[in-house]
Amino acid sequence: MINAVLLILVAIGAAASLLTGPAPIGPGEIVDVIVGRADPVLATVVLELRLPRVLLGVMIGATLGISGAAMQGFFRNPLAAPDLLGTSNAAAAAATLAISLGLAGTLSPLLPPAAILGALLGAVLLHLVAGRDARILTLVLAGLALSSFFAAATALSLDLAPNPFAALEIAFWLLGSLAERSMVHVAIAAPFMALSWLLLLAARPALAALTLGEDTARSLGVSVTRTRNLIVAGISLGIGAAVAVAGVIGFIGLVVPHLVRPLVGHAPHRTLVPSALAGAALLTFADVVVRLLPTVGEIKLGIVTALVGLPFFLALLVRERRDALAAP
Amino acid sequence: MSPHLVLDDVAVTRGGARLLDGVSLDIAGGSFVALVGPNGAGKTTLLRAIAALGRHEGRVTLDGVAIEAMAPRARARRLAYLEQGGASHWPVRARELVALGRMPHAAGSHLSAADDAAIDAALVAADAMVFAERRIDTLSGGERARVLLARALAVGAPVLLVDEPTAALDPRHQLAVFDILRKEADAGRIVIAAIHDLGFADRYADRIAVLDRGRLDAYAPAGEALADDRLERVFGLRRAGEGRFGPRWESI
Numbered sequence: 359m360i361n362a363v364l365l366i367l368v369a370i371g372a373a374a375s376l377l378t379g380p381a382p383i384g385p386g387e388i389v390d391v392i393v394g395r396a397d398p399v400l401a402t403v404v405l406e407l408r409l410p411r412v413l414l415g416v417m418i419g420a421t422l423g424i425s426g427a428a429m430q431g432f433f434r435n436p437l438a439a440p441d442l443l444g445t446s447n448a449a450a451a452a453a454t455l456a457i458s459l460g461l462a463g464t465l466s467p468l469l470p471p472a473a474i475l476g477a478l479l480g481a482v483l484l485h486l487v488a489g490r491d492a493r494i495l496t497l498v499l500a501g502l503a504l505s506s507f508f509a510a511a512t513a514l515s516l517d518l519a520p521n522p523f524a525a526l527e528i529a530f531w532l533l534g535s536l537a538e539r540s541m542v543h544v545a546i547a548a549p550f551m552a553l554s555w556l557l558l559l560a561a562r563p564a565l566a567a568l569t570l571g572e573d574t575a576r577s578l579g580v581s582v583t584r585t586r587n588l589i590v591a592g593i594s595l596g597i598g599a600a601v602a603v604a605g606v607i608g609f610i611g612l613v614v615p616h617l618v619r620p621l622v623g624h625a626p627h628r629t630l631v632p633s634a635l636a637g638a639a640l641l642t643f644a645d646v647v648v649r650l651l652p653t654v655g656e657i658k659l660g661i662v663t664a665l666v667g668l669p670f671f672l673a674l675l676v677r678e679r680r681d682a683l684a685a686p
Numbered sequence: 687m688s689p690h691l692v693l694d695d696v697a698v699t700r701g702g703a704r705l706l707d708g709v710s711l712d713i714a715g716g717s718f719v720a721l722v723g724p725n726g727a728g729k730t731t732l733l734r735a736i737a738a739l740g741r742h743e744g745r746v747t748l749d750g751v752a753i754e755a756m757a758p759r760a761r762a763r764r765l766a767y768l769e770q771g772g773a774s775h776w777p778v779r780a781r782e783l784v785a786l787g788r789m790p791h792a793a794g795s796h797l798s799a800a801d802d803a804a805i806d807a808a809l810v811a812a813d814a815m816v817f818a819e820r821r822i823d824t825l826s827g828g829e830r831a832r833v834l835l836a837r838a839l840a841v842g843a844p845v846l847l848v849d850e851p852t853a854a855l856d857p858r859h860q861l862a863v864f865d866i867l868r869k870e871a872d873a874g875r876i877v878i879a880a881i882h883d884l885g886f887a888d889r890y891a892d893r894i895a896v897l898d899r900g901r902l903d904a905y906a907p908a909g910e911a912l913a914d915d916r917l918e919r920v921f922g923l924r925r926a927g928e929g930r931f932g933p934r935w936e937s938i
Contacts, residue, residue, distance in 0.1 A: 434776070563789065568775070569774055569783065576739055578786065579789065580758070580789075624778050625778050
């Protein structure tokens with residue numbers, strides 16, 4: 359039921375995104391393109407400029423949402439998210455390094471693997487530093503340290519860029535945006551993201567058991583090591599691919615599971631699919647908003663999600679703290 | 687089939703410290719064994735070793751099969767473990783928490799009619815049916831403890847390992863929990879419970895295993911296991927007369 363409603367929201371967001379852009383294109387013309395009756399210029403605009411943007415918004419939003427839900431479930435920690443815990447920055451650092459060293463361009467199929475390796479390094483380091491049964495504070499501090507470290511590594515990599523213009527281009531790309539992406543971006547990112555979703559979904563029963571803590575989960579036959587490997591691999595593949603094609607888009611992974619959780623009775627395994635759908639809807643709508651705002655250049659999507667996401671998250675935090683105090 | 691649990695020379699070393707040393711026990715189905723001993727004697731370590739939750743030396747076999755050799759899910763169906771001071775990390779409904787006890791049986795997240803029946807039975811046994819549909823964070827400490835006990839009962843395992851199940855409970859619910867555990871043992875299961883309250887251990891257990899600094903000091907019926915000289919030596923306790931609620935103790 360919830361999934362059906364969210365799916366409709368994703369569809370509305372996708373439709374709105376197809377209709378948004380500098381050229382005025384109406385619903386009828388979109389239908390013409392779909393059935394193949396439209397003129398070639400119109401078809402090109404819709405299929406090669408707008409469609410990749412829609413697809414990437416849905417895919418990346420879903421990846422961010424499901425990653426946040428999986429991380430929060432695994433760590434039993436509502437402050438976990440790939441962007442807060444350093445995974446996204448690690449992916450960005452590796453991607454920047456690959457571009458700066460001339461190993462891959464922003465359209466290269468080699469860029470996602472590079473970013474995935476970076477994300478993997480970040481995720482493994484996080485688990486080594488914070489440990490498995492990390493308290494909220496330990497985890498957040500470890501994430502903060504890793505985020506800062508990889509941000510510095512990114513800045514260092516920028517200095518290795520072949521020329522100042524390349525550096526500037528990479529810096530803008532890092533801010534997080536879906537503008538001017540093509541079907542090539544969709545093609546190089548989609549397989550990794552799909553695999554990431556499958557791995558994270560496979561961890562669902564274990565996430566349910568982890569509600570009772572690690573020892574009890576193990577006594578129920580759950581392998582915590584296998585679960586951790588699924589989560590680390592799934593997050594790295596998904597976030598690496600997302601960062602490689604769209605830069606760092608924050609707060610979706612953190613906020614979305616909080617929105618979804620009360621709707622599914624707070625059970626961690628049931629938050630994954632709705633978080634993916636809600637993330638897809640939210641990012642698609644946000645990407646419509648950045649195009650509608652009357653700014654000279656288009657505002658970067660990552661900046662919008664941070665500006666809207668942070669106050670929202672702080673409000674959630676205050677509410678959680680009040681609930682915690684009110685509990686017997 | 688009545689379960690048969692055998693511990694042979696079980697030892698646990700952590701960071702160079704010998705937490706458990708040479709513990710051997712032979713426990714038949716239908717027994718309620720109380721694990722007693724001062725803080726740090728190794729009660730939790732022993733329960734965790736039996737549940738295969740930590741590395742140990744020596745052998746633990748259930749019906750002749752080494753527990754480490756069992757597949758994790760098969761082992762989970764045979765050994766239910768209720769950890770001390772367990773908690774739910776998410777505010778889910780009580781019934782949903784109890785349903786997690788069926789995980790070793792269920793295929794995926796689907797609950798069969800048999801699973802539902804086991805969950806209901808466990809909720810009734812733990813006297814938790816009344817608040818089964820409530821969120822766990824709205825329950826009192828005692829109610830939560832009963833939900834967690836129901837979770838362990840829902841596994842339906844022939845061996846039930848419980849660590850300090852009554853720490854958060856008022857006297858009436860302490861009694862209720864021990865009645866439940868007694869009933870589980872009477873139904874042919876093996877119940878091993880780490881218990882601080884010697885009075886309850888004396889009253890409910892068939893045999894008492896006394897742990898002292900990682901070693902098994904006694905494994906005998908209460909009269910022998912809790913003899914005055916052992917209480918003095920292991921617990922540092924001496925009888926100081928009778929009170930309204932049984933013997934009064936003083937520390938040596």
